[in-house]
Amino acid sequence: MAGEKTEALLGAVSSFGFGGSNAHAIVEVPARQGPTDRDAAYAGLRGADAATEAHQPMVWLFTGQGSQYVNMAKSLYETEESFRQTVKECSAYLATEKLLPTEGPSSLEDIIYPGQDADAEEAEHLLMQTQYSQVAIFVVELALTRVLKERGLRPAAVLGHSLGEYAAAVTAGVFSWRDALRVVAVRARIMSEQDPQDGVMAACRLSAAEVQAALDSDLKNLKSVAVAADNGPRSVVVSGRREGSLPQGFACLPLPANGRCC
Numbered sequence: 409m410a411g412e413k414t415e416a417l418l419g420a421v422s423s424f425g426f427g428g429s430n431a432h433a434i435v436e437v438p439a440r441q442g443p444t445d446r447d448a449a450y451a452g453l454r455g456a457d458a459a460t461e462a463h464q465p466m467v468w469l470f471t472g473q474g475s476q477y478v479n480m481a482k483s484l485y486e487t488e489e490s491f492r493q494t495v496k497e498c499s500a501y502l503a504t505e506k507l508l509p510t511e512g513p514s515s516l517e518d519i520i521y522p523g524q525d526a527d528a529e530e531a532e533h534l535l536m537q538t539q540y541s542q543v544a545i546f547v548v549e550l551a552l553t554r555v556l557k558e559r560g561l562r563p564a565a566v567l568g569h570s571l572g573e574y575a576a577a578v579t580a581g582v583f584s585w586r587d588a589l590r591v592v593a594v595r596a597r598i599m600s601e602q603d604p605q606d607g608v609m610a611a612c613r614l615s616a617a618e619v620q621a622a623l624d625s626d627l628k629n630l631k632s633v634a635v636a637a638d639n640g641p642r643s644v645v646v647s648g649r650r651e652g653s654l655p656q657g658f659a660c661l662p663l664p665a666n667g668r669c670c
Contacts, residue, residue: 417436418434465563468565468576468579469567470568470573470576471545471549472571474609474663476536476544478522491554494551498547499516507589507594516543516544519540539597539600542593543589543592545572546574546588546592553578575588607647608662609646609662611645611661613643616635632649634646
């Protein structure tokens, strides 16, 4: 039970059985040993600083297309000022430079966070479009890095998967966020214009050799489906036209990416 701030915290623990109270213990918060002099106090503070500096190095990994969803990181958008300002700043830059398609929404902020009155299915369909999804992912990743850096976190190294390489490059200081945002937006728009509706991607738990052998065994796939990314010993992404068939008899998961690239 808690008493006044000046009192020690006490607690009672009982063990009951058929015979009544088999055991009963009263515990108290241990007394805090204060420094005996000023030098000892300074030494303790220096030790605390040293302990915080001896953390393990971190590696930040930035994801690619297919990770987007409506209202992603909304809790951070609502509670973290730096996150919200980053999204607004990027959205304003895209509008000023006219980097988003003219026929669609002019505010990236409204695309990621459409509001409660928006049609959920329409909002999801819009964010699935390459020209919006890639830009949205980059902006959210950029905002996340700023929140982490505000808390004193710094990566020892950064990695990016596909589209995530741009956010990783900005974090590493390779180029400015404005340059990266422009490249991502222009690249995404060009990709969407090339083949806006006909592309499909799928992740396969196979080796690249197994996937290629499966595709080669079916002549109609030679030009319509191909290995797009060899991510690991048993992690391969294929892409191509929707009319092409995926490798049969294997576990392949279609990815939520509108187009042939991520």
